[in-house]
Amino acid sequence: MIRPTIYQYAAEQMKGLVDLLLDLSDKSGGFANPSESLLNDDLAATILFCGKGLHIDQLPINHERYNSWLSRSAIPFDIERAATGLLYQRLKKFTDELIKDYYAQTGDFKIVSADWIHKNPQALSVIMHVMGTFSRQELNKLVGPVSDSGISKPASQRVAALLQKLAPSQIPHPDQIRERIKATTEGIVRDLVGKLLLEEFVAHALRRANVPFRRESEYPLLAGVVYDFRADFVVPDEVAPKAFLEVRKSSSRHASLYAKDKMFSAINWKGKHQACLGILVVDGPWTSSSLQTMARVFDYVVPIASVKEVARKVRDYLDGDTKVLQWLIHFRVEKP
Numbered sequence: 001m002i003r004p005t006i007y008q009y010a011a012e013q014m015k016g017l018v019d020l021l022l023d024l025s026d027k028s029g030g031f032a033n034p035s036e037s038l039l040n041d042d043l044a045a046t047i048l049f050c051g052k053g054l055h056i057d058q059l060p061i062n063h064e065r066y067n068s069w070l071s072r073s074a075i076p077f078d079i080e081r082a083a084t085g086l087l088y089q090r091l092k093k094f095t096d097e098l099i100k101d102y103y104a105q106t107g108d109f110k111i112v113s114a115d116w117i118h119k120n121p122q123a124l125s126v127i128m129h130v131m132g133t134f135s136r137q138e139l140n141k142l143v144g145p146v147s148d149s150g151i152s153k154p155a156s157q158r159v160a161a162l163l164q165k166l167a168p169s170q171i172p173h174p175d176q177i178r179e180r181i182k183a184t185t186e187g188i189v190r191d192l193v194g195k196l197l198l199e200e201f202v203a204h205a206l207r208r209a210n211v212p213f214r215r216e217s218e219y220p221l222l223a224g225v226v227y228d229f230r231a232d233f234v235v236p237d238e239v240a241p242k243a244f245l246e247v248r249k250s251s252s253r254h255a256s257l258y259a260k261d262k263m264f265s266a267i268n269w270k271g272k273h274q275a276c277l278g279i280l281v282v283d284g285p286w287t288s289s290s291l292q293t294m295a296r297v298f299d300y301v302v303p304i305a306s307v308k309e310v311a312r313k314v315r316d317y318l319d320g321d322t323k324v325l326q327w328l329i330h331f332r333v334e335k336p
Contacts, residue, residue, distance in 0.1 A: 002119075002120070002122065003098055003101075003122050003123075004122065005122040005125075005148040005149065006091070006094070006095060006098075006122075006125055006148075006181075006184065006185065006188060007148070007188050007191075008122075009091070009094050010087065010091055010185070010188050010189065010192055011192060011196065013086075013087055013090050013091070014083065014087060014192045014196050014197060014200075015196070015200065017047075017083045017086060017087060017197075018083070018196075018197065018200045018201055018204055019204070020043070020044075020047060021047065021079060021082060021083060021201065022201065022204050022205065022208070022308070024038070024044055024047060024048065025305060025308060026308065028048070030305045030306050030308075030309075031048065031051060031077040031082075031305050032077070032305075034048055034069065036066060039062075039065040039066055039069060040062050040065065042059070045059060045065055046059055046085065046086060047082045047083075047085075047086060048069070048077075048082070049065075049068070049069070050081050050082045050084075050085030050086065051077045051078050051079065051081055051082030052069070052072045052075050052077060052078075053072070053075055053078065053081060054072075055085070056085040056086065056088075056089055077305055078283075079197065079198070079201065079283060079304050079305065080193055080197060080198075080249075080283070083193075083197055084189055084193065087189060087192075088185070088189065091185045091188075091189070092185075095178065095181050095185060096178060098123070098126065099126055099174050099177050099178055099181070100174065102120075102123050102126050103174050108171060109130050109163060109166075109171050110168060110171065112127075112160055112163045112164070113160060114153065114156040114157040114159070114160040115156070117151055117156040117159050117160055118151055118152070118153050118156040121146070121147065121148050121149060121150050121151040122148050122149075123148075124146060124147065124148040124151065125148060125181060125184050126177060126181070127159065127163070129172070129177050129180045129181055129184075130163070130166075130171060130172060130177065131162060131163065131166070132172075134180075134183075142158065142162065143155045143158035143159050143162070144158065146159070193249075194249075198247050198249060198281070198283055198304060199215070199232060199233075199247050201304060201307065202232075202233065202245060202247055202281055202304075202307050202311075203215065203233070205307045205308040205310075205311040206233065206235075206245075206311050206314070208308065208311065209308070209311035209312050209314065209315045210315060211235055211236075211311055211314050211315050211318065212235065212236040212237075213233045213234065213235045213236065213245075214233070214234050214236070214237050214238065215232070215233060216230045216231065216232050216233070219234060219237065219238045220238070221238065222234055222238045222241060222244060222269060223238070223272055223273075224265075224268035224269050224271070224272050225267075225268050225271040225272045225331050225332065225333055226268050226333060227268065229265070229268075231244035231245065231246055231265070231269065232245055232246050232247045233245040233247075235277075235314055235318070236318075241269075241273050241276050242275065242276060242277065242314075242317060242318060243276060243277035243278075243279060243314050243317065244269055244276060244277070244278060244279070245279040245280075245281060246262055246265065246266075246279070246280050246281070247281045247283075247304075248262060248280065248281070248282055248283075249282075249283040249284040250282065250283075250284045250285070250286045250290075256287070256290055258286075258290070259286075259290035259291075259293055259294050262280055262294060262298075263293065263294055263297050263298075266278040266280070266294075266297045266298050266329075267297055267329055267331055268331075270297070270327065270328075270329040270331075271329045271330065271331025271332070272331075274328060274329075274330075275325065277299045277300070277314065277317060277324065277325060278297065278298040278299050278300075278327070279298060279299060279300045279301075279302070279310055279314070280294055280298045280300070280301045280302070281302055281303075281304055281307050281310070282301065282302070282303060282304065283303065283304045296327075297327065297329070298327075299324070299325060299326040299327055300313065300326070
């Protein structure tokens with residue numbers, strides 16, 4: 001059986017963690033008030049305490065969990081930490097097993113055939129670390145285009161030739177590869193947090209509320225007063241939009257810059273579509289002043305943990321509850 005790539009495995013695990021997070025959010029009042037039964041469940045408790053900043057290895061024992069949770073009640077729940085704590089743990093187990101397997105299949109990388117490389121492109125990350133080549137661009141210059149989804153037979157022969165040039169003393173011990181591959185997994189996790197975690201959390205909440213939507217990659221443009229661009233989500237579509245949702249993680253250092261960008265986007269779209277809800281879903285340490293400013297333009301500015309409540313509001317709006325709309329923006333750009 002061909003193993004998935006590290007990225008494929010991580011993406012699949014992240015999707016499952018999003019489902020767990022949504023379920024926990026429902027059961028714990030947006031991660032604010034988990035019951036004792038949740039805290040006594042090891043999987044739920046691991047996610048909850050990671051979200052409060054504890055390392056995954058610091059999970060309190062059962063009878064201490066309630067007090068431990070109370071002691072951290074002022075610390076905001078961080079969805080990224082909640083998901084990535086478990087994701088890193090599962091990725092370590094996965095990569096440890098595949099490194100062990102690949103070393104066994106290749107005689108500690110002393111006997112690596114071009115045919116094995118061609119049939120196992122998903123092993124590329126490990127192969128690169130064994131070779132001491134840490135840049136895909138650098139490797140492509142040496143052997144031609146390669147990826148963990150496919151390595152041509154000619155490229156496989158070139159890779160095999162490079163491996164055969166290594167003296168036995170030059171081949172790293174599996175423990176060294178396990179250490180080196182941490183950089184690969186960290187990059188994958190960062191990418192998945194940006195591409196999958198936050199937006200997938202919003203998408204799941206919209207689906208659960210039976211809200212039809214299109215994602216940024218699924219439509220061409222959302223027309224605005226000044227310029228046409230795409231929102232992260234448009235409800236139900238870009239032709240007759242009733243709502244748009246933007247998802248943004250920030251840091252206190254960049255909050256003002258992000259706020260100006262998102263605020264103009266809201267004015268641009270709401271000025272064009274008078275009956276369109278503008279929703280900003282935020283994560284990270286935004287400044288209070290930035291959030292207050294954006295709340296004067298967006299109908300709803302909500303933390304990621306509360307997105308399911310806003311999804312229900314969007315459903316109410318689609319069903320005819322006009323009170324959901326908070327702001328009307330009249331905006332025209334005309335020649336004198």
